[in-house]
Amino acid sequence: MHVIQCSAKHPHICHLDIVRPSQGNVFYLRAILQNHPVKSFTDALTVDNIKASSFQEAATMLGLFVDQNKAQYMMQEAVSALHTPAELCFLFLHLLINDCIIEPLALWQEYMHELSKDFMPQCSHDIHLVGSHALQSIGDSLEEHGKVLNDYGLPQPTLPSSEVLHEWLKWNPLAAANASNAHEAYSLMTDKQHLIFDKVIHCAVNNTPLCAFINRKVGRGKTFLINAICNKLQSLNHIVLPTATATSATLLYPGG
Numbered sequence: 001m002h003v004i005q006c007s008a009k010h011p012h013i014c015h016l017d018i019v020r021p022s023q024g025n026v027f028y029l030r031a032i033l034q035n036h037p038v039k040s041f042t043d044a045l046t047v048d049n050i051k052a053s054s055f056q057e058a059a060t061m062l063g064l065f066v067d068q069n070k071a072q073y074m075m076q077e078a079v080s081a082l083h084t085p086a087e088l089c090f091l092f093l094h095l096l097i098n099d100c101i102i103e104p105l106a107l108w109q110e111y112m113h114e115l116s117k118d119f120m121p122q123c124s125h126d127i128h129l130v131g132s133h134a135l136q137s138i139g140d141s142l143e144e145h146g147k148v149l150n151d152y153g154l155p156q157p158t159l160p161s162s163e164v165l166h167e168w169l170k171w172n173p174l175a176a177a178n179a180s181n182a183h184e185a186y187s188l189m190t191d192k193q194h195l196i197f198d199k200v201i202h203c204a205v206n207n208t209p210l211c212a213f214i215n216r217k218v219g220r221g222k223t224f225l226i227n228a229i230c231n232k233l234q235s236l237n238h239i240v241l242p243t244a245t246a247t248s249a250t251l252l253y254p255g256g
């Protein structure tokens, strides 16, 4: 809705309903009315005493779509008018299937945050997951129109399996705390503990297989070291699956 006040002396207030770009000339007439008060249709078509052949041409002559194309214009207006993420996704879908978006990927990247907000709580605000969920939802809706994300150069959602998702959502919110725990433990470690810690983290981060056997007498810091390794890897968004021969022993480790 847009309100125009033509003159302070003689106020005229009007409401402009949302018009989709696929409605053609009416969309451009609305854009003109949003930016310039006019007295008649002819007035709306006339720019600097030159009469345009269409409202689209008049809007272009007024420079309304110089910085933004019509899809950006619509998205920006919808975001400014505080439309819900679901409504924004519906608008994005409508613009896609009506071929109103010149560069779908660029528009997606520009408005990904606004389009994905509904998925934030269930994804612990993980930007990657949130975006993938929104893409998945848009992709599902596109299928109803016989289209797929790929038709518009949009990326495929990369949603992990439910087990992986469960681990991510469990540990991601604790990443900062785990990083701090690992950092504190590292500052207390002996040289031998440092050596093992560095080796394990290096192999895990670089996807290098490692089979290590750590043996020391009772109370010499094996559990302390493994806990620090688990904390560090979990803070780096790695999934750690600690196991032990005795069930109760796994409880000594985070995630065991």
Ligand SMILES: Nc1ncnc2c1ncn2[C@@H]1O[C@H](COP(=O)(O)OP(=O)(O)OP(=O)(O)O)[C@@H](O)[C@H]1O
Residues within 6 Å of the ligand: 188, 189, 190, 193, 216, 217, 218, 219, 220, 221, 222, 223, 224, 225
């Ligand atoms: N580098 C260190 N700095 C400070 N405290 C440490 C360090 N290494 C171990 N500790 C502490 O020493 C105690 C014993 O360590 P830990 O439980 O890790 O030993 P362990 O080798 O796993 O013992 P067990 O063989 O009985 O399981 C714990 O309180 C632990 O916090």
